[in-house]
Amino acid sequence: MTVRLRAHHLLCMLTFVGEGYTPAFIANYRRIAERLTAGEEIELVSGPDDICAPLLDEKEPHCFRDSVIARDAAALADVATLLGEKIESGSVLVPDAGLLARLRQNFASGDIRYACRGCEWKELCSRIAASNFKGILIGSS
Numbered sequence: 001m002t003v004r005l006r007a008h009h010l011l012c013m014l015t016f017v018g019e020g021y022t023p024a025f026i027a028n029y030r031r032i033a034e035r036l037t038a039g040e041e042i043e044l045v046s047g048p049d050d051i052c053a054p055l056l057d058e059k060e061p062h063c064f065r066d067s068v069i070a071r072d073a074a075a076l077a078d079v080a081t082l083l084g085e086k087i088e089s090g091s092v093l094v095p096d097a098g099l100l101a102r103l104r105q106n107f108a109s110g111d112i113r114y115a116c117r118g119c120e121w122k123e124l125c126s127r128i129a130a131s132n133f134k135g136i137l138i139g140s141s
């Protein structure tokens with residue numbers, strides 16, 4: 001099995017501390033966090049992914065908005081530049097300690113946070129990064 005993630009969730013997963021939109025969203029995200037922490041591979045997808053899934057029954061899920069798709073494009077570009085390789089829908093990434101540390105270091109410095117512009121969670125994510133990622137649930141064991 002792989003965890004299907006849209007590109008901007010490569011950033012969001014770095015600061016997940018158990019907060020989110022709804023109880024169902026959080027419960028699902030916690031299960032994904034356990035799978036990623038166990039080393040399950042990530043398959044990049046375009047559009048709604050395994051984290052979005054519990055929101056898709058809403059009347060107008062924000063997951064399909066142009067602004068969210070633009071967030072994916074920005075994250076994809078930043079992470080590809082950081083890794084020095086082309087990544088796209090279908091690419092597979094291994095969320096090992098090295099990758100997570102590299103992403104978190106560059107997240108904390110702001111180098112891969114272009115996608116975070118205008119996000120309602122930005123303050124929380126910045127606070128978590130500034131605390132040296134205290135309380136994070138992915139890759140923390």
Ligand code: SF4
Nearest residue numbers: 012116119121122125
């Ligand atoms: S600020 Fe928003 S887009 Fe950026 S990592 Fe946090 S939740 Fe994700």
